[in-house]
Amino acid sequence: MLPQLVPHSVPLAAAVIVGAFFILTYSANFLVDGAVGVAFKLRISKIVIGIVLVGFATTSPELAVSLLAAINGKPEIALGNAVGSVIVDDALALALGIIVAPVALKVDSRVLRTTGLFLIAVAVASFLLAGPIAVPGRLNGCSGGATACVGRIEGFALIATYFVYIGFVVRHERRTRRAADSADSADSAAAVADGASAGGGAAPAADESNGLAEHVRPGGVAVQLGWLGVGVLGVIIASEFLVQSAEVLAEEAGASPAIIGLTVIAIGTSLPEIATNIAASRRGHGDLALGNILGADILNILWIIGASAMANPIQVEREVVGFSFPWMLGVVALMLLLARHRHRLDRWKGWVLASVYVVYLALTVYLFFIV
Secondary structure, X not given: OOOOOOOOOXXXXXXXXXXXXXXXXXXXXXXXXXXXXXXXXOOOXXXXXXXXXXXXXXXXXXXXXXXHHHHOOOHHHHHHHHHHHHHHHHHHHHHHHHHHOOOOEEOOHHHHHHHHHHHHHHHHHHHHHHOXXXXXXXXXXXXXXXXXXXXXXXXXXXXXXXXXXXHHHHHHHHHHHHHHHHHHHHHHHHHHHHHXXXXXXXOOOOOOOHHHHOOOOOOOHHHHXXXXXXXXXXXXXXXXXXXXXXXXXXXXXXXOHHHHHXXXXXXHHOHHHHHHHHHHHHOOOHXXXXXXXXXXXXHHHHHHHHXXXXXXXXXXXXXXXXXXXXXXXXXXXXXXXXXXXXXXXXXXXXXXXXXXXXXXXXXXXXXXXXX
C-alpha cells in the first residue's frame, strides 16, 4: 500500500484517473501477452491457456483495482467495480460491438443454455449473499448494522463456485476437442485413402498451435516472464492510483466510494472488454463477442467479489446494494433475452442495450450525486 499520492482536487484526481486508465490498459496487454507466452513456451494445454489463464489475465484490471481497494480499507469500491463492470460489459461493451458490426451477429444457442443460465444463477446468488442470506457474526468479518455485507464465508463460497465452474468448462472443452479430433482423423483417413487410390499423397496436418504462436511475442521464457513482470507491475501501480483517485472523488463529491466504483472505475477497468468486443464484432465473430462478455461477467461476480471479500469483508450501504444489484440482474436478463430472440444480435438490440446504460448512468448520477 502506497502513501496518499493523489492531491485532494477533483480536476487533478480526474486527470490521474485518465492517466491511470491508459497505463492500466497497456499493462494489462503486456500481462496477457506475457502469461500466454510463458504458457506457450512451457507447452501448457491450450485449453488451460484459453479458458483459465487468458480469462484471469484479461480481467486483471478489475481484479487488481478491487483487491487493492479491499486491502486499503475501501472494499465498497471493490463491490462497486465488480457489479458496475457487469453492467458496463452487458449494456455498453456488447452494445457497441453489436452497433459497429457489419451484419447481425449469430448466437450459439448452446452458449445461452449453459453459460447464460449459470450467469443468471450466480448473479441472483450474489445478490442474496449480499443481503437476505448473508452469514452474520465475527467469523464472517461483518459487523452488521445498516450496511449490507459480503463476508469471508460468502467470498469463499463464490471462489469455490468459480473453480467448480472452471473444472466443468475445461472437462467439457476436452470432450469437445476429442470428438472434433476423432471426426478430423476419420476425414483425414478417408482423404488419404482417396489420395492413395488416385496416385496422390496426403498433405501434412497443420500444427494446431500456429494460431496461438502468432499472438506470442518473440523471445524465450525469460523474455516472456519479463513482459509478464512489466504487466503485473504496471497494473498494480495504476490500480493504486485509481483507488486513491476514487477516494478523492468520493470525498469531494460527498458520494459513497461504491458509487464511484459503479460508474467511473467500472468503465475504465472494462476498457479491455470494450475493445475486444468491438474488434470481434467487426469481424462478425458474434459467439466470441458474447462469450467474452459472459466469461467476464462470471469472473466479476464469482472471482473478483469473492477474492475481495476474502481480503476484507465488503460492507456497503444497503441502498447501494438495493440499487446496483437489481440493475445488474435486469441488464443481464435483458442481454440474454435479446441474444435468445432469433439467436442473433441485430443492430437495434445494441441500441436498446446502449439506451438502458444511458438511463442507468443518468439515474445513478441523479440519485447519488445530485439529490
